[in-house]
Amino acid sequence: LQVVTDVVCPFCGTLCDDLKIIKDGNTIVDTMNACVIGNEKFKSAQDGHRIMTPLERDDNSAEFTPVSYDYAIEKAAQILAKAKRPLFYGWSSTSCEAQEVGNELAELCGGVTDNTASVCHGPSVLAIQTVGAPCCTLGEVKNRADLIIYWGCNPVHAHPRHMSRYSIYPRGFFTERGFKDRTTIVVDPRPTDTAKQADVYVPVEQGKDYELLDALRTALRGEKIEQEVVGGIPREKIVELGELCKSKKFGLLFFGMGVTQTTGKHRNIDIAISFVADMNKYTKFNLIAMRGHYNVSGSGQVMSWQSGFPFAMDFSRGYARYNPGETAANDILARGECDAAFVIASDPGAHFPVSSMKYYARIPTVCIDPHYTPTTGVSSIVMPSTIVGVEEEGTAYRMDNVPIRCRKVADAPEGILSDHEILERLYHRVKELKGEA
Ligand code: SF4
Structure with missing residues (x-):
């Protein structure tokens, strides 16, 4: 057995950095110092409920067809490049490095980018x-x-x-x-x-x-x-x-x-x-x-240093604009104002009003998540990703806005890409499709 020390828990905004992870080869067999929720975050990474391949939803049905990453990224890029005002939502359970590329992608698409703060803090x-x-x-x-x-x-x-x-x-x-x-x-x-x-x-x-x-x-x-x-x-x-x-x-x-x-x-x-x-x-x-998602503070920090606003940022006029109540994710879905949506590192399907999610289910959508969620179930393209802080390094901000480097403690299932890599590939492909490469 191997003990990995000084591990950061990527679950809540407390970002406890004193965990020990006990491994047998690549298998996480136990955790020390984690609370019951933190323990579950590490164990659930390997519990067999992961999405193992990108999926495409068959026209407005509940059926999905497995596809390759190349196909899914191409499809997703086409959805985003074609959209007039796509919505990008989530970001709070991924690294600052991924958030940075994601906000650039939102700007490139002239979309709105918002994090889970819009429904909490x-x-x-x-x-x-x-x-x-x-x-x-x-x-x-x-x-x-x-x-x-x-x-x-x-x-x-x-x-x-x-x-x-x-x-x-x-x-x-x-x-x-x-x-x-x-x-x-x-x-x-x-x-x-x-x-x-x-x-x-x-x-x-x-x-x-x-x-x-x-x-x-x-x-x-x-x-x-x-x-x-x-x-x-x-x-x-x-x-x-x-x-x-x-x-x-x-x-x-x-x-x-x-x-x-x-x-x-x-x-x-x-x-x-x-x-x-x-x-x-x-x-x-x-x-x-008391920030909830482990890197919701980080998302606010990254958006602020990139464009001056911490959430609900609208690039549709070609510059960053911010007016929560008008430009927050749920406002836009509720009013049916976006013509495509991209969800990453969060689950609006479990938290947004049903009417908003009914609209989400009708438009072309892309969802990136390691696990099956209510949101993946109604998305057009679903891509699995590695879990930051378990299978991937990355920076996160604790609730007191102290940046902490999360560690990698185990290898991800073979072939699964990180949020950062998916976003990088999407960004470059959308740039090509828009003739800006
Ligand atoms: Fe600490 Fe929160 Fe993880 Fe529990 S869930 S170990 S309190 S960071």
Whole structure:
């Protein structure tokens, strides 16, 4: 048996980089340090449910015919070269290197390119663009933070090692006694498994996050909160919370989709940032979004450095334009505005409204994914790819925007190409078809 050390887990935005993978030849037999989800990511790479050859869907049926990569890439290139406004969507579970080529392909085609932030932390990105954000690294959280707030997120289930590696439990430089040196507050309408581990649980009323944050800011300033109860929380409790936050040396507000995708959306994050800014008058305070896909942060970074916008980027006018609500993937599918679509490293079939996916199933589409998914089932051309971080090296950005190099730990099934290689080949072929080579 061979043990590969210092392996990065390519599943969630925590990007744990201390995994050990135990191999027998090329077979992954076990993992160490991974949570149950991370373990499954490595095991499922070899569980026999992979797509092993490119596929072409027979005219509007559920039947697929196996084809070669050469054929599939040619077909896909023709679809994209012919389209007037193709949609490119996904990117969050592949490497920055692949994302870079993909965005160039979208620009070449005059299409729209969007990542999964548009249905998760897009509102956070909008708010951060508006008012900025006081951030720090997860390493600083581990070593310095004595107050952790989880607001609208449930890391016990979504980011299972987040609390043990970075926030509540690890021993840090200034937090030598681990959880004994920290106070944890969980704000959530439901008494989640994360809430059960909190010192203080705040059962905010569903959709009243903005009101509660506003009242907290009022309390911080020492002004009177007019209402006796705000967002289901009594006034005295809110004042107590404010005083608790002020009494700490270094606070961290982690927030999830319970805040970004409920009433108020980016305004909730806007006021959360203002709350954090207020807190910095009394102590040190930062906030970090609990990013889901392991490289959704990277996709925002790559799009931003290439064209200035972090998601929902529209090249149809010949320059990069950005207007979430109009240029995000689901908006475009829902309005039937794209005449072709390309999906990679995500599964809109499992997350988008049925009406959007019904439109997707009617237009020419290309999907790249290592596994069978609801999206591959309704795509015109399907190409399997290797898995970054398991069978392929690649760069990804952790939720605190620290870039981390993912390792290769096993060989991919023979003949399977990487996302990067498929995109490179597509890019060059589309360029030829458009007469720009
Ligand atoms: Fe992987 Fe996330 Fe689990 Fe860490 S917490 S092992 S990154 S799934």
